[in-house]
Amino acid sequence: MSTNTVSLPGGTWSLGELTVTRFGYGAMQLAGPGVMGPPADRDGAIAVLRKAVDLGITHIDTADAYGPHVxxxxxxxxxxPYPPSLHIVTKVGAHRDAHGGWSPARRPEDLRRAVHDNLETLGLERLDVVNLRLGDATGPQPGSLAEAFGTLVELQQQGLIRHLGVSNATFEQVAEAQAIAPIVCVQNMYNLAHRHDDPLIDELAGHGIAYVPFFPLGGFSPLQSSTLSAVADRLGTTPMSVALAWLLHRSPNILLIPGTSSPAHLAENVAGAATPLSRDDLTELDKIGSPHER
Known part of the structure; x- marks a missing residue:
């Protein structure tokens, strides 16, 4: 399978020496309900992954905990076999418990097992990028990542990982990771209405490090904003399209990984992210993250 040469919104970014499209694809929604078990439509899941490649997407985000393994x-x-241009980013640091929860799994033995599980299920000899998932289901939590991140550095030195990143991390944890070894990306919750990482995004951009927002469209509860709806109506498009386009305008180091289980919806997301936004549009949208509008 080979990727087509397609111009995707936002162009490209470099994760180390790896060039990826800024518009990527997040695979979490391909698992069953609650990100557990197989999808109801396996053929449809296969189709959306192949559609991503056909559209020219070269950045797919996943985790062996999704399903798990699914x-x-x-x-x-x-x-x-993967096209040379396609780069798969995965994450470790959590496993699924019997109730579908996301239990921390950051002991050295947990992380070594997770890396080998990802290698096996993806059919790879080396993982392009591995993010260390920190915190818990409520968000980032303070605390040192030194032992866990050091374990991943050891696996990187063994040739099992090409590049490292962190996820669900505080500003201080990002700085701690950078002091231990280079990182190429940070993956945190961020969108039009949740702007707490604005200073971190700007800091990372200055160092050429990608910022990858998960829940770019609000997560399990879609973004709701009268301002967002008004801008979308004026532009003749959907609020979700405007939200994706705003993220690409926010900073050149932001990479998008919106998820979907529908090939048609994936194509709609790509088209929506290309929505032109004027300076006035951006000024209006920037107000959404202020304390005056929720």
């Missing part, structure tokens, strides 16, 4: 196995079935 999304990685789907990616392998749909796309292996």
């Amino acid at each position: 999304t990685n196995e789907l990616i392998r079935e749909a796309l292996h």
Whole structure:
């Protein structure tokens, strides 16, 4: 399988020496309800992954905890052997408990097992990028990442990982990771209405490090804003399209990984992210993250 040469909104960014499209694809929604078990429509899941590649997307985000194992196995079935231009980013640091919770799994033995599980389920000898997932389901939590991140550095030195990143991290944890070893990305919750990482995004941009917002459209509860709806109505498009386009305008180091289980919806997201936004549009949208509008 080979990727088509397609101009995607936002152009490209470099994760180390790896060039990826700023518009990527997040595979989490390909698993069953609650990100557990297989999808109801396996053929549809395969189709959306192949559609991503057909559209020219070269950045797919996943984790072996999704399912668990489900999304990685789907990616392998749909796309292996992978095109040289396609780069898969995964994360470790949590596992699914019997109730579908996201329990921390950051002991050295947990992380080594997770890296080897990702290698096996994806059918790879080396992972392009591995993010260390910190915090918990409520968000980032303070505390040192030194032992966990050091374990991933050891696996990187063994040739099992090409590049490292962190996810669900505080500003201080990002700085601590950078002091231990280079990182190429930070993956945190961020969108039009949740702007707490604005200073971090600007700091990372100055160092050429990518910022990858998860829940770019609000997560399990879509973004709701009268301002967002008004701008979308004026532009003749959807609020979600405007929200994606705003993220690409926010900073050149922001990479998008919106998820969907529908090939048609994926194509709609790509088209929506290309929505032109004027300076006045951006000024109006920037007000959404202020304390005066929620």
